[in-house]
Amino acid sequence: MLEDIRRELAGLEDKGRLRTLRTISERRGPFVEIEGRRLLNLASNDYLGLSVGLEPDKILEILREFGTGAGASRLLSGNHLYYEILEETLRSLYGRPALVFASGYLANLGVLSGLLGRRDVVFADKLIHASLIDGLRLSGATFYRYPHLNLELLEDLLKEHRSRFRRAVILTESVFSMDGDFPDLRTLVALKKRYEAFLMVDEAHAVGVFGKRGLGLSEEEGLLEEIDVLIGTFGKALGSYGAFVVTHEEIRRLLISRARSFIFTTALPPVVVAASLSGLRRAVDMERERRKLRELSRKLRRELRLSRGGLQDEVPIVPVIIGEDRKALEVSKRLFEAGFFAPAIRPPTVPEGTARLRLSLSASMDWSHLEPLIGTLRSLACA
Template identity: 35%
Template sequence: MNNFPKKLQEKINQRKAQNMLRQLGTEHDLIDFSSNDYLGFSNSKEIFDMTHHYLESHNLHRNGSTGSRLLSGNYEFYNEVEAMLCEFHNCESSLIFNSGYNANLGFFSSVPQRGDIILYDEYIHASIRDGITMSHAKSYKFKHNNLDHLDEMLKRVQHDESVIYIVTESVFSMDGDSPNLVSLINISKKYKAFVVIDEAHATGVFGEKGVGLIQELGLENQVFARLITFGKALGSHGAAILGSKELTEYLVNFARSFIYTTALPPHTLMTIKSVYMELPKTHEISKLHNNITFFKAEIIKNKIQHHFINSNSAIQCCLVSGNENVKALSNQLLKKGFDVKPILSPTVPAGEERLRFCLHSFNSEKEIKDILQLLASLLKI
């Protein structure tokens, strides 16, 4: 008896035939140009020890939270960390979710109502798309970072009875670029639209102490909601939605990905607190930006800048059309000890496949020089 449905096997076979099959990797000791651990915090002994000592000193020997936050899992530590997030990110209220995916799913599936309008950047993250799919609101995409197109769409969808939400990212995960956030905010005011910004790849990277790009620009009081994550530059796990007290109260009551999930354990919450205690005194953020500047200079030095998407973030993308081509190039770099992931279609549109370089504070200038010299030689083949 075949215990796997034929339709599902056909979809797997199709992926294999198109060289698009995703597979789990294994742990390795390659030079890291692929992880989201931009500041190296995930391997920080100082943060690990700080977390351990706090839990020991407060006699917190709990492995789990025991339930959802609305049942038994809302221990006092949650309130402490959320208050710290409000102070650090200059917001009225914050609500922690188990991941960025859960946060976006909970927000977009519950906040926009039937009759409302969601306008979202065409390159928005899959977690936001999935949340929008679960919403009863109507949704339309605008061209990537094209504010003229956004303005045109706002004119078309504006109705007295509709609430309009504009959704974008401050740093896009697949291109590493950013919209003109000041202009976007100004457009939103003209149409009285609510702005929602995903700051997953900006938190810990931009702004004083890593507060994010929205705060760096002084826009935090002009957006309806911000999403920050702890699993990228902050090296831990989880996420939070920042906004008003009313927004938090609403999400606690209606965001199903918050209501019906077991809360994070004390160790994760203390790790998040330890990270935020480390951010004001770390030199890793400036090291990261020095590496970004050096990487971009080396791209020009090796005369391969026309292959790269312009970005000032830790994400630098080299376009290599075709899944087979970009996978082959990634394998060549891997053989020389460098871990650079190929980003394949359908994750990105066909023809826009790329090598995504994720830069870190701990990458050396020699590593950057070596990998870009190697890449330049391979691109010429």
């Protein structure tokens, strides 16, 4: 069996798809140190630069009060005070009950498998995150995947299949993590009403970035009350770890009893939940940083001739499509040598033939950090 695994590893290496880990020895603002090199970090989702976390005195206070770990699942003895404060804060911001999960992956697994079963159906965008796909498989529900952002074909699927099932969910991300684009949320709201479906939106890459208070694209579009199940994360723009679901009270109660990834997971340590609470509260007031981040995104796209117009240019995820896997690896290596950390993104993370660099920006960056990147990419024939 090990020989068979060795052949599989060799096959991945031949295709340029063998993943490896690189150790970061230091982080300072938007920079990281890897293998003795100081690099601008273009591979982080720390959009607001909040991942520096809590003040040392606050961390020590929480550790003295609660220790290092929760010690049990939330349904046993792990549901500490900081969970209650965090979920009440989320409720006050979003206007609807919230439930915190241990990670975005576990939230997506738990919500889909806890809410749906074999009598139900999901209509999902083709490019949804792997965690959502795994949640669909775990749920046992029938699911149909429509071409990316093609809401006309989504409606065709709804017309053909919705009436045969008990519950129906329309499933999308708000900002897609590898393409930096987003769907027409207003049309999705209209479709969910027309076909009596729940609308579930994964806002992982929009929380902190969009909306007056940083609550996501749904807030930006004035549609918070229309999203039946909103997934957010603390591990990206909010600078901590974990995830949350904002939904109807009935769905929240059902998830507590049915979501296996909630029931059978040890609760997050109090210091981590407190860091999430701190990040959430700080992000609400970071309008200036959001404006800066969105302006950096717009300017970089313009300089790289990747402008798409309107709000799409303000997404802090800038994909530079290379195509072939090995070429993407070579470009990433050359950028590393020039002082930029931008790992190559290859299938199966992205579709075949679309290997790319995913340039992820942060409000902790300045234009002076990014300007040299443009010349480097042009010299590599990537822009």
